[in-house]
Amino acid sequence: MAGTKTLTMIKPDAVRDGHIGAILNQINEAGFRISAMKLTQLSQADAEAFYAVHSERPFYGELVEFMTSGPIVAAILEKENAVEDFRKLIGATNPAEAAEGTIRARFAKSIGENAVHGSDSDENAEIEGDFHFAGREQF
Numbered sequence: 001m002a003g004t005k006t007l008t009m010i011k012p013d014a015v016r017d018g019h020i021g022a023i024l025n026q027i028n029e030a031g032f033r034i035s036a037m038k039l040t041q042l043s044q045a046d047a048e049a050f051y052a053v054h055s056e057r058p059f060y061g062e063l064v065e066f067m068t069s070g071p072i073v074a075a076i077l078e079k080e081n082a083v084e085d086f087r088k089l090i091g092a093t094n095p096a097e098a099a100e101g102t103i104r105a106r107f108a109k110s111i112g113e114n115a116v117h118g119s120d121s122d123e124n125a126e127i128e129g130d131f132h133f134a135g136r137e138q139f
């Protein structure tokens, strides 16, 4: 059975551009419940650890630099089939390929500065949720 939880980050580009409210509204309208949320800034070590799975990719350095460049909003979202439904809501990693009306189609600038993150599996949703939030911050 598919899990009910996913982890999102509203990335530094979208926070800088003033899109926090519009993105959270779209998330709420799509039926997700916010069970944890904070405005925070990743340190170099945080971003390297969060994206460790990509450490061999050519874009890893750029990704870490971008993700530490300003504040982000981290949130745990809950809904039936959360991971898959949220990935549909945000659209393809590359905004040029993201379906019309998706969060990345609306707000992302490029494949790197792509406005939002969404977990890619139920297992990673748990790991990423616990990366950002202590148990007492999850409701």
Ligand code: CMP
Residues within 6 Å of the ligand: 054, 059, 062, 063, 093, 111, 112, 113, 114, 116, 117, 118
């Ligand atoms: P995200 O869903 O946060 O997970 C990994 C991130 O790596 C992805 O979003 C993109 O922002 C980034 N990424 C993936 N491919 C590239 C690329 N070719 N160049 C720069 N960044 C990339």
